[in-house]
Each structure stands twice: as C-alpha cells, then as structure tokens.
Amino acid sequence: MRTLPKYLTQDExxxxxxxxxxPRDRALFGLIYHYGLRxxxxxxxxxxxxxxxxxxxxxxxxxxxxxxxxxxxxxxAKPLRAYLRVRKDAGAYLFTGREGPLKKRMVQxxxxxxxxxxxxxGRSIHSLRHSIAVHLLEAGRGIEYVADHLGHTNIQNxxxxxxxxxxxxxxxxxxxxxxxxIVRLS
Numbered sequence: 001m002r003t004l005p006k007y008l009t010q011d012e013x014x015x016x017x018x019x020x021x022x023p024r025d026r027a028l029f030g031l032i033y034h035y036g037l038r039x040x041x042x043x044x045x046x047x048x049x050x051x052x053x054x055x056x057x058x059x060x061x062x063x064x065x066x067x068x069x070x071x072x073x074x075x076x077a078k079p080l081r082a083y084l085r086v087r088k089d090a091g092a093y094l095f096t097g098r099e100g101p102l103k104k105r106m107v108q109x110x111x112x113x114x115x116x117x118x119x120x121x122g123r124s125i126h127s128l129r130h131s132i133a134v135h136l137l138e139a140g141r142g143i144e145y146v147a148d149h150l151g152h153t154n155i156q157n158x159x160x161x162x163x164x165x166x167x168x169x170x171x172x173x174x175x176x177x178x179x180x181x182i183v184r185l186s
Contacts, residue, residue: 005130012120013131019117025110027076027083028095028102029128031057034073036132036150038062039104039125046092052077052084061151 008016013033020026032042041062049058055072072080093101111125129150136146 005133006123006127007130007134008120008123008127010135012118015118016114016120019114023079023083023086024095025114026079028107029111029114030076030079032125033128033132034076035059035070036129038129039107043093043095043102043104043107045094047084047094048092050080050094052081059151 017026017029020029028042031037031045032039035057037059041060044060045057049060050072051057052072055074055077056069057072057076058069087096090096091100095102097103097106108125111128115121115123133146133150136149137143141149
C-alpha cells in the first residue's frame with residue numbers, strides 16, 4: 001500500500017505565508033503552491049515566462065510532465081508584482097540569490113525556516129505540491145483537472161490524492177442525499 005502524501009491544511013498554509021516577510025520568498029512559495037511546482041520547476045522560471053499584463057505564466061514541467069502556458073492566478077500575481085518592484089536586475093531567472101538563480105537546497109532551507117516559524121513540522125517543500133492537489137479536489141475539481149494542473153501525464157499518479165479527500169467525498173455524498181433533484185425512494 002502506497003503511503004499517503006503529507007500536505008498542509010488551509011490553516012497551516014495561512015500560517016506559513018504569514019511567516020514569510022520577503023517579497024521574493026512570498027512570490028516563490030506562492031508559485032510553488034498555486035501551480036504545484038517542484039523546486040527545480042520553480043527555479044527554472046525566467047522573467048520572460050511571466051506576463052503580468054495578460055495574466056499568463058509559462059511552466060516547464062520535469063519528469064516528462066505536461067507544461068506550457070497557464071493563466072496566472074491573481075493570488076500569485078499580487079506577490080509577484082511586489083517582488084518585481086524590489087527585485088534587482090540579476091539576470092533572466094525570476095528567483096535569484098547572491099550567486100545567480102536560487103539553488104534547490106536554498107529553497108528547501110527557506111521552506112523549513114518559514115515552516116518552523118509557523119509551527120509546522122514533519123513536512124517538506126514537496127508538501128506544497130501535495131497541498132494544492134488536495135485543496136483542488138476539496139474545492140470540487142475533478143481528478144482530471146488536478147492531473148493536468150500538476151502536469152501529470154498518467155492519471156494514476158494523481159489518484160493517490162483522492163484517497164486523502166475521502167472525508168470530503170463523504171460530505172458531498174451526504175449533501176447530495178438531501179438535494180431536491182435527487183429522487184428519494186420511499
């Protein structure tokens with residue numbers, strides 16, 4: 001039996017983002033969460049991949065994932081704008097440190113620092129990817145949408161998230177049971 005991925009609840013994510021004061025880091029982790037990015041996918045984004053005017057972003061997926069141009073979440077556009085206002089011209093990569101593009105290890109360290117400030121333990125940066133998958137399912141999006149959102153080419157890779165949302169499915173079922181459009185048998 002495959003172990004279920006660890007993810008952050010909405011409350012934990014709220015605390016996590018409140019712990020982040022750096023405009024760069026808010027934009028970085030916002031993108032990672034909202035698009036379910038792997039760290040290497042996030043650090044590969046260039047300034048040319050972001051079109052704030054037309055609310056578009058180009059994602060390059062790894063592991064043979066499906067990338068391409070996507071709508072830019074308004075919740076992500078706001079911290080991106082704030083970051084770009086203070087960003088020093090440091091080359092083509094969107095997220096940079098003192099020595100060029102942010103390194104994977106640095107992003108992981110930043111995640112653990114902010115998670116600790118927010119009182120979150122036992123999670124990794126990849127938990128942000130798992131979180132958006134679970135949250136999209138909880139918001140009523142279908143498994144196909146979640147697979148596309150994560151760039152999965154094989155929907156089997158996405159089905160593990162459906163197991164996490166069983167309590168949500170139970171509630172939907174209970175609500176449907178009472179829905180006036182569902183014929184009740186006497």
